[in-house]
Amino acid sequence: MSLTRTIETTSFSTFSSTRLKRTFQWNSINGHRSVSPEPIPKKSRIELHEFQTEEKQLSSFTIPAHQTVLLLHGKGQRYVLEPNYPVPNIKNDEELLIKVQYIGLNPIDWKSADFGFGIPQLPYISGRDLVGIVVRESQSDSRFKQGDVVFTASTDYRDLRKSAYQQFAVASTFNLSRVPKAVSRERVAGLGVAFVAAVLALGVCLGCDLTEVGGPNPRRILKSVKPEAIPVDQIEECLRGIEEEDAIKKGDWILIWGGSTTSAHVLSQLAKLIGLCVIKVVDMGKHGANLSQGSADLLVDNYDYARATEIIRKVTDGKLRFAVDTIGSKTAGLAQGCLGEDSHLVGLSGLPAHGSPGIKHHTVPIKNYHEVQEVGGSLMSWLETLLKHGQLSPPDTEVAPGALGGINDALDRMRRGEISGKRVVVKL
Ligand SMILES: NC(=O)c1ccc[n+]([C@@H]2O[C@H](COP(=O)([O-])OP(=O)(O)OC[C@H]3O[C@@H](n4cnc5c(N)ncnc54)[C@H](OP(=O)(O)O)[C@@H]3O)[C@@H](O)[C@H]2O)c1
Incomplete structure (x- = not known):
């Protein structure tokens, strides 16, 4: 037995x-x-110094007009790199812009491409879990500063601006947590969804x-x-x-x-x-x-x-x-x-x-996380606390080579059932 x-x-x-x-x-x-x-509280009372910030790196950084993204052009096809795609725009005061550093790959990323579900438009940008640096702050929520290292679960698959398979992504502040200093960004990239x-x-x-x-x-x-x-x-x-x-x-x-x-x-x-x-x-x-x-x-x-x-x-x-x-x-x-x-x-x-x-x-009513601010905000606030106090261990991860260009091969390994007991992430 x-x-x-x-x-x-x-x-x-x-x-x-x-x-x-x-x-x-x-x-x-x-x-x-x-x-x-x-309304979502404007300020968290967590001490800012306990979270990762990269202000120095940003001092001479200008947000470009264009970026590289990974596009899906049709059901059953492989994702294709597009080096001249517009950087997404912020549409409301609660949104901010993130320079993506790590992307966590989820089963849905290959299943939706293979079986043609969860793809509201073509070409499509996929990807749900990301970690990155805030490069443009929100107008209404001062909790997240330029240079803060943050992560999100981008469940809002209809909004391509928020997808992970790109160099810059938009996120709503109520769907964000900051990454505590003691926590690995790579492992957090596999955690959100x-x-x-x-x-x-x-x-x-x-x-x-x-x-x-x-x-x-x-x-x-x-x-x-x-x-x-x-x-x-x-x-x-x-x-x-x-x-x-x-x-x-x-x-x-x-x-x-x-x-x-x-x-x-x-x-x-x-x-x-x-x-x-x-x-x-x-x-x-x-x-x-x-x-x-x-x-x-x-x-x-x-x-x-x-x-x-x-x-x-x-x-x-x-x-x-x-x-x-x-x-x-x-x-x-x-x-x-x-x-x-x-x-x-x-x-x-x-x-x-x-x-x-x-x-x-x-079935899990996952859309509420991005549609109902009170739900998304409460989840991400708690997640930040759990990580900060070491009460939740993110999954083990493996960094696949090739950044955005390596995602197809990594998804192939997931299709073949070769990834076991860990998340695959890519580093940009
Ligand atoms: N409804 C929702 O809102 C929602 C949200 C999140 C996830 N999901 C779904 O929940 C499932 C689990 O997601 P996850 O991200 O937690 O999974 P995951 O971490 O990617 O799961 C990896 C494990 O799944 C098993 N596995 C891998 N390929 C398989 C295959 N072809 N057939 C059977 N088992 C396989 C393997 O287990 P062994 O190594 O032990 O074989 C592997 O260790 C996925 O189907 C995902 O799409 C749904």
């Missing part, structure tokens, strides 16, 4: 939520009191109240904003996805099928922070050594699906109520088979073709 039990021994227990609630205005907005939509997906899966789909650990309560925020602010195809998930009394809470088990993905890496750390008991299903031959030191209470090998299901049902006494699948509809079906009555299953990459009585299916 391939079964490993690992008790979490990281420093999460030393975490002081009280201190964090004092540090961030965002967190007090999202506390237990009833929430009303409020996975963090957003993990928080929304826990905080919206499974109804977790993250304020108890200094985070936001995104479901409560969404209930407090005007319904028309919420993307229409995600209203059901956001407002009626789970009842308050059903929500996941400290001490509950959570199953993560596909425990080696970046999303699982982040999700399990947040789950442990909350006090959940985490089960990860992984290929133990590949990941057993690494993950046995990580944030799971129980690792289960995925070699024999029936045996894995039997183990999970036995350990949880048939009462498992929460699961997240990170691989696809087939494994989501396997995760469904582990759940007991009155349960909730989140599919990051697909849900089972057939439901099961008493099991509710959920």
Whole structure:
């Protein structure tokens, strides 16, 4: 039997939520009191010197009119370098301009090109995770200064100005965090989208109240904003996805099928922070050594699906109520088979073709991160705090060669399933 039990021994227990609630205005907005939509705070109270800045490098820097980007000209094609593409313009006071330094590659970057989804126009600029330096400040939000090293998850795929596969990208300040000095830019480049997906899966789909650990309560925020602010195809998930009394809470088990993905890496750390008991299903031959030191209470090998299901049902006494699948509809079906009555299953990459009585299916309402400022701002503010206090470890990364020009080859490796247990990033 391939079964490993690992008790979490990281420093999460030393975490002081009280201190964090004092540090961030965002967190007090999202506390237990009833929430009303409020403007984004103009100033974070975090001391600026604790974040990376590169003012010297910028003293003689002029923003050019043109830049090199990577363009997709059609479904199924390779991305093509375009050296004479306009640098994107800022359109409102909340936006700023970033000189991109690192780009994190996500599975969606090759899947959307191969299968033709999430591409609102051609030619298209892809790329969702980026780290860079602020080169033009926002007019309305003075938290981010020229020279600050920042990162964003650019989930707003319809707005090419915000995409990552280019030398300069626009970002809304409520979708930004600064990179703390002690944290690797390269590793942070692989973090953004996975963090957003993990928080929304826990905080919206499974109804977790993250304020108890200094985070936001995104479901409560969404209930407090005007319904028309919420993307229409995600209203059901956001407002009626789970009842308050059903929500996941400290001490509950959570199953993560596909425990080696970046999303699982982040999700399990947040789950442990909350006090959940985490089960990860992984290929133990590949990941057993690494993950046995990580944030799971129980690792289960995925070699024999029936045996894995039997183990999970036995350990949880048939009462498992929460699961997240990170691989696809087939494994989501396997995760469904582990759940007991009155349960909730989140599919990051697909849900089972057939439901099961008493099991509710959920998808991550990711658009809310860029469409609802209160949601995006609260997530990025918390992320900055977690990184600054060493409470969240970004994924392991590998820097692929060739900068923008190396992305095609790196995506090929992802297509072939050659990237395992880490993010690939490129450095510009
Ligand atoms: N709905 C949303 O909003 C949302 C947000 C974020 C991510 N996602 C989706 O969630 C999934 C996980 O994303 P991620 O960024 O966390 O993944 P990731 O870090 O790129 O995942 C890497 C792991 O996935 C497994 N893998 C790689 N290629 C595979 C393949 N062809 N078939 C099956 N498994 C494969 C490998 O596991 P092993 O090495 O163990 O084999 C690898 O270690 C993706 O499908 C992504 O598109 C959705």
